Amino acid sequence: MRSPVAHGVLREVDCTAARAVPGVVGAWSAADLPELPPVPYTLLAMLSTEEAVAGREWPALVKERVRYPGEALAVVLGEDRYRAEDGVAEVTVTIDPLPAVVTPSAALKDEVRLFDGLSNVALRGEAGEPVEESVWEEAAAVVEATYRQQLLIPSPMECRTILAVPEGDRLTVWSGHQMPHRLRRELAALLGRSTDRIRVVVPDTGGAFGSKSAAFPEFVTVAHLAVKLGRPVRWIEDRRESMLVATRGRGQDQTVRLAADADGRLLAYALSIDADVGAYPHLGAGLPMQTAWMAAGAYTTPRVHATLRSVLTNTMVTYPYRGAGRPEAAIAIERSMDLLARRLGMDPVELRRRNFIPPDAFPYETPVGRVYDSGNYAAALDLALETLDHDRWRAEQARRRKDPDAFPLGIGVSCYVERSGGETGGLHEFGSLQAGEDGQVTARCGAAPSGQGHETVFPALIAEFLGVPETQVRLVEGDTDEQPEGLGSFASRSAQIDGALFRRLADLLIDEARTRAAGLWDLPVDRTEWTDGSVHTAHDDTPLMGLGELVKHTGPLCVEDRFETGQAFPFGAHVAVVEVDVDLGTVQILRLVAVDDCGVILSPAVVHGQAYGSALQGVGQALYEGMRFDDDGVPHLAGGFLDYLLPTFTEVPPIDVKDTHTPSPNSPLGAKGAGESGCIGTPAAVVNAVADALPNVDPGLLQMPLTPDSILRALRASANEEGAR
CATH class of the missing domain: 3.30.365.10 (Aldehyde oxidase/xanthine dehydrogenase, molybdopterin binding domain)
Structure with a gap:
């Protein structure tokens, strides 16, 4: 049950009639689930800060105040989607509407505050040094302008999905998600469990464009109810829901000044950003810093200064969207x-x-x-x-x-x-290569693709590195039981980081294979060589030994590593x-x-x-x-x-x-x-x-x-x- 208004005081949510609908398993408001945890915030890539979220809780179900249209007021579970929809139709709510602000300029007046006693400015930031006024005064040409970067909907082919399945003392979660290990970590913290009691599996996912890498209010609610009831609970977002309450992209009001000398040489550039980050600062308050850090563009401008204000508005949360x-x-x-x-x-x-x-x-x-x-x-x-x-x-x-x-x-x-790959502290990935007795190589990494072509690119790369046929390489991604640690797929990092990881793992596997072969043949390692998926001696006085045969003689062969690169531009x-x-x-x-x-x-x-x-x-x-x-x-x-x-x-x-x-x-x-x-x-x-x-x-x-x-x-x-x- 979603709010029909953008801003208002919630007076009552009555789920009584919904519970009486045939096929409805249960219906709850926030008052019925006092133990329901709030939505977490993330420090990943400086998307938010503790200061920004302080005093601004994001409830999974509205407790007292609606802050964006479509915010969840109640949840209804049915034996199938149709019965659940019938139940939602019977929920009654009372909301006293409040004025809404949907642009940074309106919200900056602070006449309508989303959180009582707190400014609508959740975060301030800057990059570079202020430009002296004399630079503008002495420049041959100065242009000033304002630009509006409108709010966009990422609109992936497949909307958000989650299925939570209790299995004994473990919870298995299936979701179209870009960061399975992050989802596991956040759900574990919310549910008060250790991460080894939660498994996250990401099957084939129909697009994301950055919009599927958080623990959303619906995810928190689904996981909580699955544990509470001891039954599988599934939510599949329909398109109308997605357009109403999935994350937004862009949303900036910008003011610029650009100065040059008479020959057209740039002297200074100033960029001021008022960013619409939505109703809660948990996922994107720090995102506009990416704009500030890239303000200089491709030019040798000697003075560049960017300032930003992340502003709360009565819209759904702004989050990374392609770019x-x-x-x-x-x-x-x-x-x-x-x-x-x-x-x-x-x-x-x-x-x-x-x-x-x-x-x-x-x-x-x-x-x-x-x-x-x-x-x-x-x-x-x-x-x-x-x-x-x-x-x-x-x-x-x-x-x-x-x-x-x-x-x-x-x-x-x-x-x-x-900038690609991510920010410092997140420019790494985990993975492994494992060779079997049949000669098959199983590659694992922490990525979770949503249409980037990993299934095509990574096996081909690994096959090239090892000198084996592509059909001999199997890729496993998106399963926290298969790959215990990982970061995921975001920031255009697949080739730059995961590809380099597999290069490193291939080298490690080749080194281990040569070491094992040297032990079998009682030779120094430097007498062994690797060619086309097989190991042999430097002078070819022993027959080629393939991976499968080597594993049969020496036991399981698996190498794993954490590999890090630098930023790329x-x-x-x-x-x-x-x-x-x-x-x-x-x-x-x-x-x-x-x-x-x-x-x-x-x-x-x-x-x-x-x-x-x-x-x-x-x-x-x-x-x-x-x-x-x-x-x-x-x-x-x-x-x-x-x-x-x-x-x-x-x-x-x-x-x-x-x-x-x-x-x-x-x-x-x-x-x-x-x-x-x-x-x-x-x-x-x-x-x-x-x-x-x-x-x-x-x-x-x-x-x-x-x-x-x-x-x-x-x-x-x-x-x-x-x-x-």
Whole structure:
């Protein structure tokens, strides 16, 4: 039973009639479950802090106050979903509505406080040093702008799932989840159990995009009731629930200042962030620091300063969504670069080239504290422009500007740098390789894929490392009984960290095999060699001994390790060509070129697919997606995906995916993350292209998503302003 209001005081929840519905096993409100634990918070990757959550409990079922629409008021268990739904229909509630705030600007007034006596600002942060006022005063050109990064719904193919099964003194949990070991650890703490009494299994999962790595209120409730009743309890989120109460992405109001000298050399950049983190700070209060840390982008700006306020609003919690803070950083700096180019009368491409970090400057420490590992930003941009045939499109743009009947055409560029792998303290993974008497190699690691292609990539890598057929390698993931320790799949870390882990494990297995063979043959280890999955002597005076035979002679062969890498910084350049129908306000992308550099590519097909899909999600943010709310704070979602628009097959533009290759020195394989590039690089390219197509429109009016309504409003406002002059 979910709240129909965004904010209010809960007076009563009555489950009596629900319990009388045939097939209903039980119905409870928070008052009926005083022992129900609250939702935990996480320090992982600095997503939250103890100070941010102090005094702000997130109850699994509302106790006194509703803080976002759809917050759970009661839970009903039925023998099947239909009986449970019938039970929910019989629950009655009384809520005294309160005013709701659904934007940071409204919440910052503190006129409506989500927690009595506490400010709506849950966390403050900064990166870099403040810029002296004299820098702005003496600069040849300074541009200022505000940007709104709208709230997005991650919208994975499969919504959230959990099945909790009591088995004696153990609890087995099945869930579509990105971090099974984290879920096990958090459930153990909530239930007062040791982790060895909880097993988490993650089967095939239909997408996540960052949104499935926490212990959510529903998960806490399901696990608690399964233990309480001694019966399996399952919750499968339907799409309407997911759109109402699954986590959100993005959600920032940004103010920027960018200064340059007369030659277009950047002097200073200031970014101020007011981030919408939702009703509770438990999962994403610290997430906007990712934007602050990546504020510098691809440029040698000597002074960069980013400040942030994480603001509570009456919306569902904001959490990592594909890109997780880096798209927000890229959009702010890249839109500002175009504004500065316009102010200076420069080609936006030339302005970027003039300020790129040069290849010989790496490793490069930015003023906001990131140390970029490697890069060749000009090469990526050059390839993007060459692939696009940039000069031809500029000529076409010039032709159209002379034709009053032609649709305006614009070209937009976006150059980005992102961080992959995670933050310091989370750049490692656990795993093992085990060889059997049949020669099969079982690979285990702490990852839990949700469509990244681990089943294809990892066995192929391990087979290559060991020199055995791929069919001889079996991958086991997503089971805390099979792999006792692990971190999971997030932050585009699979190739960079897990791939390197398997490289290390393969080396360990080969070393152990050589040591065992040397013992069998009574030889020094350095007299043995490994070739194509077999061990032999250096002078080939003994027959090859395969893994299976070696295990038969010497017993089980298993190696395990914890392996850690450094951070990596993928980068790229995206270019979009659009035309705008000024009568209808529609934007059509005529061409999109995405050039990404993820270092050494381990699987070209997988990387291409990731880049393509991510670019389309970037198009979604630029043109279609965004949460809209009524005056009372309830979102417009009654029509599902008719109210929240995703790009469908019809809206897929021509996308060219290309890549450059700059290996990372921080990982043994040279690989960097590849999964989030399009969400980071594409939105600014599309918005810049629309602004380029409409040079007489105030760029500040062009805020995402660029729907027909927003385009027409911008055109009318600019026409009125011109008329007033």
